[in-house]
Amino acid sequence: MKKYTLAALALLLSASTLRAQIDVEQALSIGRNAIYFNDYIVSMGYFNQIIGLRPWMAEPYFYRAVAKINLDDYAGAEADASLALERNPIFPRAYLLRGIARFSQKEYTPAVEDFRRGLELSPRDVGLQYNLSIALLQDKRYAAADSAAQRLLEIDPKNKDAYRILAQSALERKDTVSATRQVDYLLAKDSTYLPAHLLRAQIAAERKDYKTSIRALDRVLAQDAGDANLYVNRAIMRYHLNDLRGAMSDYSEGLRLEPNDRAALNNRALLRTQVGEYSLAIQDWDKLLQLEPDHYIARYNRALLHLRLGNLRSSLEDLNIVLKRYPIFAEGFMARAEVRRKMGDVKGATRDELHLFDLQNSKSYRNRAASASRPAKDGKETRSREDKAIEKYNMLVETAPEPVKDKPRYTSQIRGRIQDQETQMTPRRDLTLSYFTEIDKDGNQGQVYFAPLLDRLNTQRLHQDKRALRLVLREQGSSLSMAEVDEVQKHLSQLNAQAEKTAQLSFLKGIDHLLLQDLGAAISALTEAIESDPSFTLAYYARSIASLRRSEAERGRPVEQSTPSAPQVRAAATGAKATAPAELPLPAPTPTRVVEYSPLTDLNQVITQAPTFAFAYYNRANLYAKTGDVERAKQDYTKAIELNPLFAESYFNRGLLYYSEGKVKEGTRDLSRAGELGLYKAYSLIKRMNK
Incomplete structure (x- = not known):
């Protein structure tokens, strides 16, 4: 009897262990899905739970570090990567991740050590070798950076980054001949490689060959018209060539893209003054002073313009502030004397003139003035961004083309972010269901779409x-x-507490699981809703979204091995601050075989039940486009537009398909309409495609 009891207990324990193992594996998969879809806060909730259950596992620490890097929490990412390495010291990708975290904190020497240790374990890892090269370059160890870049070429002979690093290294050493040779080789191999054109522009600018620099920047702007710095840099070149109107046009475009660019505001204001646009120049100085109240050069220039326009009191207020800060600025006292005399303050004007006389007879002042007013050899004086000398108030700020900023990155193809690649022809994404609207960096609410079908459900609820x-x-x-994570989790708990099972209840559970990236649970709950009520149209729509997202994540993620591959880390982080994620419960165990539901079949069913639901046609068009069925995609976008003539996203995506077929006229017509309806990115694409 005792023997049977022990056997039963052992069986029970093994079943319990197996259940926990299934829970952990599923939670790890959901967490990785969340990273794939940039839901870093959600992903950390799952990894925290796994760490609580399996503190000896390296993977949850590793993936939590990935999430933290994307939230700019580099110190936290470094700590988690170290914890992963304590548990698995032969984990090359963890060394890569910790090196990236250290690089991002400008700790280049320890980052180099991590990349080298990773390469000891995985000698032909392109990502480790690339990151080692740029860390050495940033650490100004140019010979070692060259050696690392040469090794990168041995591993990957077609790696353009390696040639670019060699060129940048040569340029940092002022070896423009070697840099030019590397750039010429790169462009001979690939004339569309934008970083090489940027390097050529930088080299030419340093040689004061402004025409060549402009031509190189033109090539870059033809493919990437959304970078304000490119316009600002081309503007200063045009200024050096005495093309003032062209320079002003570039500054205006740069400021449209980046309204707070201080150098562009300063330089456009000075150019506007030169061509007599005094009121517009004052607007630029006003904006610059809003951004930087202690910008005395801007304040003095504004004072001079107010004087020219007869705004004497405004001019005097600015001059008083400037001269309090610069009590030996002779030109300032001369200007204030003029203002005071015009205002009838003869005594004040006389005091300023006497002070000016004393300054001009001071030897130290004469030396300083001579140094500050030394003319440039080419007659076009400029100052650096850092140079705040008030005597240089009438000089433009010199900007120069810069090479691509080297950022640490993964080479894993777990997710190819189109917006981070050279060609930015990114279609608009599927429409999904949520409780929350998107809020942009300026606090503006994102677009939401009205559908009677959804409105009826909301009214009923x-x-x-x-x-x-x-x-x-x-x-x-x-x-x-x-x-929002907390709110969804609370809502899901309330739904789970309800005893009565209804189609609507299962549907809402599915939405909650979808928002929490538990895509398997979302599909199961939505299927329950459909089985309870086969006419529940929105349940089919939501299930198509969940199925698409799960298949996309699974296709993008390589099969897990004993040492996991790292997911894609964005070159630029979300801008969100890292916070402690919610403690999400581990998912309940699911059968090893998961039933698959075709997104296309579900969308077809939605259209059958609700033939006027434009958004189902739009999502189906996106699905056709992803699978290469361009004609069906265009037909569905057209149908969506017929049902909703203000559907900007359908115009935008159909326009991209026309462009892909070489039909520039049709594509431009669609993108123009999308721009009219508020998708302003369309205009930069139109400009690029019609050059």
């Missing part, structure tokens, strides 16, 4: 419960905030 969360239809985009 609000009749049942005045506090019900309202569902919105929006484009897939930003991840949930910490507060």
Whole structure:
């Protein structure tokens, strides 16, 4: 009897262990899915739970470090990567990740050590070798950086980054001959490689060959018209060639893209003054002083313009502030004397003139004035961004083309972010269901889409419960905030506590799981809703979204091995601050075989049940476009536009398909309409495609 009891206990324990193992594996998969879709806060909640259950595992620490890097928490990422390496010291990607975290904190020497240790374990890892090269370059160890870049070429002979690093290293050493040779070789191999054109522009600018520099920047702007720095840099070249109107045009475009660029505001104001646009110049100085109240050069220039326009009191106020800061600025006292005399303050004007006389007879002042007014050899005086000498108030700020900023990155293809690649022809994304609207960096609410089908459901739910969360239809985009994660988790707990099983209850559970990136649970709950009510149109729509996202994540993620591959880390982080993620419960165990539902079949069913639901045609068009069925995609975009003539995203995506077929006229027509409807990115694409 005792033997049977022990056997039963052992069986029970093994089953319990197996259950926990399944939970952990599923949670790890969901967390990786969340990283894939940029839901870093959500992902950390799952990894925290795994760490609590399996503190000896390296993977959850590693993936939590990935999430932290994307939230700019580099110190936290470094700590987690170190914890992963304590548990698995032969984990090359963890060395890569920790090196990236250290690089991002400008700790280049320890970053180099990490990349080298990773290469000891994985000698032909392109990502480790690339990051080692740029860390050495940033650490100004140019010979070692050259050797690392040469090794990168041995591993990957076609790696353009390696040639670019060699060129940049030569340029840092002022060896423009070697740098030019590397750039010429790169462009001979690939004339569309933008970083090489940027390097050529930088080399030419240093040689004061402004025409060549402009031509190189023109090539870059033809493919990337959205970078304000490119316009600002081309503007100063045009200024050196005495093309004032061209320079002003570039500064205006740069400021449209980056309204707070101080150098552009300073330089456009000075150019506007030169061509007599005094009121517009004052507007630029006003903006610059809003951004930087202690910008005395801007204040003095504004004072001179107010004097010229007869705004004497405004001029005097600015001059008083400037001269309090610069009590030996002779030109300032001369200007204030003129203002005071015009205002009838003869005594004040006389005091300023006497002070000016004393200054001009001071030997130290004469030496300083001579140094500050030494003319440039080419007659076009400029000052550096850092040079705040008030005597240089009438000089433009010199800017120069800069090479591509080397940032540490993964080479894993777990997710190819189109917006981070050279060609930025990114289609608009699918429309999904959520409780939350997207808020941009300026606090503006993102687009939501009205659909009678969804409105009826919301009305029904609000009749049942005045506090019900309202569902919105929006484009897939930003991840949930910490507060939103908490709200969804609380809502899901309330749904789970309800005893009565209804189609609507299962549907809402599916939406919650979808928002928390538990895509398997979302599909299961939505399937329950459909089985309970086969006419529940929005359940088919939501299931198509969940199925698409799961298949996309699984295709993009390589099969896990004993040492996991790292997911893609964005070159630029979300800008969100790292916060402690919610403690999400581990998912319940699911069968090893997961039933697959075709997104296309579900979307077809939505269209059958709701033939006027434009957004189903749009999502189906996106699906056709991804699979290369361009004709069907265009037909569905057209149908969506027929049903909703203000559907900007359909115009935008159909326009991109026309461009892909070489139909520039049709594509431009569609993108123009998308721009009219508020998708302003369309205009930069039109400009690029019609050059």
